[in-house]
Amino acid sequence: MIKFLFDRDTWQEVIDSMSKNKLRTIITMVGVWWGILLLIGLLGSARGIENSFNRSFSDFATNSVFIFGQRTSKPFKGFQEGRAVRLKLSDAERIKENIEGVEFVVPRNQRSGFVVRKALSGSYGVAGDYPLLDVVQKKKLIKSQGRFINQTDIDNNRKVAVISEDIYKQLFEKDEDPFGELIRINDINFKVVGVFETTPFGGPQTDIHIPFSTFQQIYNQGDNIGWMMITGEREYDIKQLEEDIKLSLRNMHKIHPADKRAFGSFNLGELFKSVESFLTGMQFLTWFVGIATLIAGVFAIGNILLITVKERTKEIGVRRALGATPFEIKRQIVVEAVFLTMIAGLMGIISGGWILILIDKTLGQGDDATFVNASVSIGVVFIALLILVILGTLIGLIPAFKATSIKPIEALREE
C-alpha cells in the first residue's frame, strides 16, 4: 500500500481521471473548499472577538465586586429598619485583614462636581481615590508624561486631578497640553496631572480622579466611604467572596445577618463569567456550523463521485476485463476521493487564511477593533485536515463499493 501511494502511476491515474472530468472535479472541490473556508473563517473570527473581549478586560481585574451601603430592611439589636448604612475606611482595612481570598480593597468616594475651565464648563463625576485603583483598574494614560494619583498626593492632600479623555476633549482645545493646567471643581482649583483613556468595558467609570485625602478634606467626609471595590485572589470564587464580605460587614455594622438589602453590590466577576460562557457558546456554535458545513461538503463529494462512478461504469468494466481486481478499482476511487478532499481542503485552509488576513487588515486594526488577531491555531487546521481525510476515505468507499458491485459484464453492456 505504501509503495502504491508513492507510485507515479497511481497519481497519473488520479490526475488523468480528474482532469478528464474537470467540471465534476471543480464542483466537488467547491463543496469541501467552502466548508473548510467557513470553518477557518468562523473559528478565526470567533477567536478574534474573544481576543477583543479579553483585551478590553485585560486592563481590569475581572475577579472583582463593588460594595456600597444602602438602608437596612430589618430591625436588629434595638435599631429600627430603614437605617442608613455608611461604609467606613476601617471596614476596608478589616475586610482586607479578615476575609480570606481578598486581594485588594479599594475604598472610594464619589460625588458630582461642576467643573470650569476658562469659558468652558460641565458637570462630571468626581472620585476620591487611592493609587491602588490604578493597580486594580489599570488606567491607560493617553499622554505619556501624565501620571495617576500617587502616595505623595495622598499624604499632602494635594489638589491634583486625573481626568478622562472625554473631559479633556470637552474642556481643552485640540492638541492643547493639559498638564499643569488648572481646572476648577466646585470652585476649587485642581492641577491636571494625567489624562486617561475611556474603555468600553470594565464597570463603573469616573470622569475625574482626585486624591482620596483631598476629597475627604474638601467634602468633609470623615471616615465615610461611598463604596469599595474588592478584588479576589484568582482561585477564589468571587460570588462566594461577596457573600462572605457582606456577612462580615453586617456583623461590623450591627445589621441583621439575613438583611440582604443593607449592602448593595455589583459583581463584575459574575458579569465577566457570563461573557465568558457566551464566548464558549459562540465557539461551540462555530465548530458546530463549521463541521456541519464540512460534512455537507464531503457528502457533496460522495454524491458527485457516485454519479461519476455511474458515468464511468463502462470504463470500470473495461478495466476489469483487462485484469483489474475489485480491490484495485476500489483503491483507485478512494485515493481519488481522498486526494480531492485534501486538495480542496488545503485550498480552503489557504483561502480561509486570506480571509482572516483580510479581516485583520480591515476590522482588526486600532485599539477598539472588533476582531483582535483573528486566527486559528495550526492544531485546529491539522484536525480539520484529518477529519477531511477520514471523511474523504469513508465517502470514497461508497462509490468504490458501488463500482465493484456491478458485474464486469453488466458494466460493459452499459452504453
Add this chain to the structure above:
Amino acid sequence: MLKINQLHKSYPIGDSSLHVLKGIDLDVESGEMVAIMGSSGSGKSTLLNIIGMLDEADSGDYILDDVPIKNLNEKKAAIYRNKFLGFIFQSFNLINYKNALENVALPLYYQGLKRKERQEKGKFHLKKVGLLDWAHHLPSELSGGQKQRVAIARALAANPKLLLADEPTGALDTTTSYEIMEFLQQLNDEGKTILIVTHEEDIAEMCKRVVRLRDGIIMEDKKVNQVRASQYV
C-alpha cells in the same frame, strides 16, 4: 486448450428464467481461429462472456489451458483474465482520456509491470498494429479502424493465450472490417488462438472453423476453407 462440457446458463426474468445456454460442448485447440455465429438471442455473447470469465455458468465444466475455471471470486477472475485472455469489443472500449499508448499499456499496469517496461511493450504492440506514430493521440483523434487496432494491440499487450473478439467488425465499414480481419488472420498465422463472435457470414468465412448456435445449442460445427482477407484489401 479450451474445453467446454455441458455448459448451462439461464438468466432470471421476473419470476421465470430464460434458459440461454442448454448444454454446450466445445473443444478448441491451440492455434485455431473459430467463428461463433448465430442470430441475436442465440446465446453467442453469453458463451463468449463465460469463456471470458466475465460471467459464470450455472453448471458444466470449463477448462482453459488445463486450469479448471470454477468458483472464481472476482479477484481470481481478474488475475486469470489478465493472464489468459485478451478482449476485443465491438465498440472498442478504449478509455477516452488516455492516449493510444496508455490504453495499450493498461493491462500491463494491472500485471504490475514497471513503467518503462510497459512503455516499451506498449510501443512494441502499437508498432505491430502499425500505429506507433499515433501513440500519443487520444481515441477521439483516431478513426474507427485505428481505434480497433489500438484495442487489438491492447488485447495483445498482456500476451494472452486466447483472444476473444465480440463482433470486432460490427462498428466498421466493409473495407475497414477486412483490414481488421486481415490483421487477425496474421496473428492467427503467428499461432494465436482466436475466438470471434459475429453474425456476418463473410467474417465467419475468414476463420478456420465456424460454430453455429441457435437457441442455446450448437447446431453446426465445421472446419471451413479460410478466405484470406488480404485478397479484398
